[in-house]
Amino acid sequence: MVKSRARLIAGTAAALSAALVMTGCGSKSSDGDTAAGSSGSSCVDTSGDTVKLGFLNSMSGAMSISEKTVSDSLNLAAEQINDAGGILGKKIEPIQEDGASEPTVFAEKAEKLIQSDCVAAVFGGWTSSSRVAMRPVFKSLNNILFYPVQYEGLEADHNIFYTGATTNQQIIPALDFLRTEKKIKSIFLAGSDYVFPRTANKIIKQYCEEYGIKVVGEEYQPLDQGAWGTAVDKIVSTKPDVVFNTINGDSNVAFLQAYDDKGLNSSNAPIVSVSIAEEEAAAIPVDLTGQMTSWNYYQTVESPENAAFVKAFKAKFGEKRVTSDPMEAAYTSMFLYKAMVEKAGSFDTEKVIGAADGITYAAPEGKVTVNGENHHIAKTNLIGQVQPDKLIKTIFSSDGPIEPDPFLKTYSWWDPSKE
Amino acid sequence: MNARVMAFKAYFPLIGIAILALFLLVIAPGALSSFRLNNLGKYCCYAIAGVGIGLAWGRGGMLVLGQGLFFGLGAYAMGMHLKLEAAGPDAVPDFMMNFGSGVLPAWWAPFRSGAFTIAAIVVIPALVALVLGLAVFKRRIKGAYFAILSQALTVAFGALLVSQIKYTGGQTGLNSLSTFFGYNLYDPVNKKMIYMITAVILIVMLLITFQLYRSRFGEVLIATRDQEERVRFLGYDPANIKVVAFVIAAIMASIGGAMFVPMAGLINPREVSALASIMLIAGVALGGRATLLGPAIGALVVGYGRTSLSEAYPDQWTYFLGAMFIIVILFIPNGLTSVIPKAWQALNRRRTDIKEVEAV
Numbered sequence: 001m002v003k004s005r006a007r008l009i010a011g012t013a014a015a016l017s018a019a020l021v022m023t024g025c026g027s028k029s030s031d032g033d034t035a036a037g038s039s040g041s042s043c044v045d046t047s048g049d050t051v052k053l054g055f056l057n058s059m060s061g062a063m064s065i066s067e068k069t070v071s072d073s074l075n076l077a078a079e080q081i082n083d084a085g086g087i088l089g090k091k092i093e094p095i096q097e098d099g100a101s102e103p104t105v106f107a108e109k110a111e112k113l114i115q116s117d118c119v120a121a122v123f124g125g126w127t128s129s130s131r132v133a134m135r136p137v138f139k140s141l142n143n144i145l146f147y148p149v150q151y152e153g154l155e156a157d158h159n160i161f162y163t164g165a166t167t168n169q170q171i172i173p174a175l176d177f178l179r180t181e182k183k184i185k186s187i188f189l190a191g192s193d194y195v196f197p198r199t200a201n202k203i204i205k206q207y208c209e210e211y212g213i214k215v216v217g218e219e220y221q222p223l224d225q226g227a228w229g230t231a232v233d234k235i236v237s238t239k240p241d242v243v244f245n246t247i248n249g250d251s252n253v254a255f256l257q258a259y260d261d262k263g264l265n266s267s268n269a270p271i272v273s274v275s276i277a278e279e280e281a282a283a284i285p286v287d288l289t290g291q292m293t294s295w296n297y298y299q300t301v302e303s304p305e306n307a308a309f310v311k312a313f314k315a316k317f318g319e320k321r322v323t324s325d326p327m328e329a330a331y332t333s334m335f336l337y338k339a340m341v342e343k344a345g346s347f348d349t350e351k352v353i354g355a356a357d358g359i360t361y362a363a364p365e366g367k368v369t370v371n372g373e374n375h376h377i378a379k380t381n382l383i384g385q386v387q388p389d390k391l392i393k394t395i396f397s398s399d400g401p402i403e404p405d406p407f408l409k410t411y412s413w414w415d416p417s418k419e
Numbered sequence: 420m421n422a423r424v425m426a427f428k429a430y431f432p433l434i435g436i437a438i439l440a441l442f443l444l445v446i447a448p449g450a451l452s453s454f455r456l457n458n459l460g461k462y463c464c465y466a467i468a469g470v471g472i473g474l475a476w477g478r479g480g481m482l483v484l485g486q487g488l489f490f491g492l493g494a495y496a497m498g499m500h501l502k503l504e505a506a507g508p509d510a511v512p513d514f515m516m517n518f519g520s521g522v523l524p525a526w527w528a529p530f531r532s533g534a535f536t537i538a539a540i541v542v543i544p545a546l547v548a549l550v551l552g553l554a555v556f557k558r559r560i561k562g563a564y565f566a567i568l569s570q571a572l573t574v575a576f577g578a579l580l581v582s583q584i585k586y587t588g589g590q591t592g593l594n595s596l597s598t599f600f601g602y603n604l605y606d607p608v609n610k611k612m613i614y615m616i617t618a619v620i621l622i623v624m625l626l627i628t629f630q631l632y633r634s635r636f637g638e639v640l641i642a643t644r645d646q647e648e649r650v651r652f653l654g655y656d657p658a659n660i661k662v663v664a665f666v667i668a669a670i671m672a673s674i675g676g677a678m679f680v681p682m683a684g685l686i687n688p689r690e691v692s693a694l695a696s697i698m699l700i701a702g703v704a705l706g707g708r709a710t711l712l713g714p715a716i717g718a719l720v721v722g723y724g725r726t727s728l729s730e731a732y733p734d735q736w737t738y739f740l741g742a743m744f745i746i747v748i749l750f751i752p753n754g755l756t757s758v759i760p761k762a763w764q765a766l767n768r769r770r771t772d773i774k775e776v777e778a779v
Binding site for chain 1: 452453454455457458461514516517518519520521578581582584589590591592594595596597604605683684685687689690726729730733734736737
């Protein structure tokens with residue numbers, strides 16, 4: 001027994017030292033190129049008559065209800081582009097991956113799409129967590145991500161194009177509308193507890209301080225939870241002129257039910273929501289008529305481009321389906337990519353990024369233009385009002401497309417370092 | 420069966436470890452691409468935690484439904500160090516600038532030190548498990564009550580991480596990591612090094628556990644699982660024995676979590692959730708909880724299954740994974756690795772049968 005134990009310890013020691021030697025070798029040889037950081041050349045192959053593009057959406061988990069709709073509109077865009085001859089004459093070959101509503105999975109699948117499938121670009125992501133998880137992957141492997149959802153701004157990555165709104169195209173126009181049109185004096189903030197609502201509310205608080213609007217309450221609940229009773233009680237007691245709602249996902253159902261239970265509605269306690277679109281409104285079993293939203297697209301937008309988009313979407317996926325802002329932004333992102341590639345005359349990442357500035361597209365939401373410096377797009381803000389049939393109608397619109405300003409440099413009242 | 424065969428059988432697991440080591444340290448690095456190797460490394464992290472679960476649950480009978488807590492403690496300790504590395508020597512992490520006062524909290528500061536971080540990865544979960552274990556096992560709380568308690572603590576820890584965005588990065592967690600003790604995380608050579616370290620840790624943990632199972636402690640642990648009252652009657656305090664196993668399992672989960680971070684490139688509360696804890700347990704159950712190699716192999720199989728099924732069937736993979744669990748639990752209740760000794764027995768029986776036939 002003693003002998004065998006000694007042998008085992010010796011064996012363990014040997015295994016350990018062998019391993020250390022091995023890892024030692026690994027790290028040593030890397031010293032030289034640690035600074036470079038980038039890993040090898042791209043394996044994108046466009047010598048045939050197709051180009052592979054990655055679609056990375058949550059097909060399972062809590063976010064799948066929302067993200068599957070983005071996948072659908074991406075597929076519609078790919079189909080339409082292919083029917084019209086493809087990109088640079090090459091047909092799109094979409095490769096769908098499941099982000100499983102988990103940021104670590106998003107990072108892993110992004111790497112898989114780029115390294116194993118050799119896609120030329122990836123479209124997808126929804127939550128901010130998923131985007132920041134993927135960000136270093138696209139940077140280190142030098143590929144492109146098209147991110148289709150409105151978000152908290154304060155970011156402009158070389159390898160990402162943001163086709164949803166940044167805060168100065170969604171949050172600030174909504175505040176301008178409330179201040180100048182609705183003449184509000186007080187506001188109540190309700191949000192999910194994560195980076196988008198926290199950042200949005202930080203911006204809102206500084207805006208309100210500048211313009212003398214009183215913030216009477218600020219409440220958060222975890223993303224997947226709905227204990228909104230206490231917060232709604234506070235809304236009842238503080239009687240704000242408007243509630244600014246940055247709650248995301250299913251939690252909205254609980255919030256608006258609690259709202260309804262206390263007898264609150266659009267006439268006695270109006271809400272402006274920035275995460276409730278057509279899809280979500282339809283899923284909330286409460287009368288939302290008259291409540292407001294701030295987006296850049298609604299299914300009801302009147303333009304020939306939108307009529308064609310809605311018609312094609314319903315023809316492909318069913319008459320009962322609705323179209324929403326993130327779906328439209330994803331759809332638009334693929335046409336913007338097509339235009340960038342064709343301007344660059346190449347699928348090469350750097351050439352495509354280099355060609356991005358000034359690319360325009362007559363999107364269903366209206367004309368959009370890519371800003372080559374911050375990789376966002378100029379888009380028009382639309383304040384909407386929920387109709388009895390749960391569709392949303394524009395009641396106010398910005399004066400044409402708003403230039404993206406993710407870091408709010410043009411707003412003197414904004415101080416990012418202030419707590 | 421004669422004594423020589425018995426002695427030989429005792430070393431069976433060692434042969435298994437050797438085969439696994441050959442696969443993980445020689446074959447896989449040669450055969451797999453950098454990306455696939457990195458994935459295998461993540462499965463190894465689950466396997467390291469799984470080995471601990473095998474010890475506590477398979478051998479010790481404690482249904483540790485909340486190992487995500489310890490996985491998370493290790494992962495966040497490592498994440499904090501890497502986040503500070505990414506921020507730079509005098510800077511604070513970005514989320515503290517955006518949501519906090521922009522001043523590094525005092526309890527974050529020591530994590531700038533790599534040595535402190537490595538010590539914390541071992542010591543913090545050990546202390547938490549020690550206090551929790553003493554509080555629970557000394558009072559003779561066991562079975563479902565212990566399972567519920569450990570799971571509840573994990574959920575509470577996750578909720579705490581989400582709510583303290585100023586200190587933890589909240590829902591988004593600690594991300595945008597760039598280096599691992601000075602080595603660029605996205606350099607393939609360094610990725611391989613991090614994988615190697617993880618695979619070696621897994622093999623070492625298996626060897627330590629092999630030795631534990633052969634020791635007197637291992638014997639008493641099984642006795643405690645099967646007949647706690649008799650063990651107490653014999654003069655041992657079963658609580659102490661359980662606490663030791665629980666602490667070791669916690670340390671293993673923490674180390675697994677710590678190595679997970681450089682390979683995933685981030686850590687967020689989802690990896691600490693009840694669901695993540697259950698996936699860890701599921702891997703152990705699938706592989707065979709009471710065996711030495713079962714938990715590790717189970718974790719590797721579940722990790723590989725999740726990746727490859729979701730790649731092949733992005734829409735329906737969760738159903739396939741569920742079906743896999745149901746089939747294994749229905750037909751091989753003791754786990755995949757229980758098939759091997761059974762096959763060995765069957766083979767031996769046939770051999771003896773043949774010999775007997777020849778003798779006749």
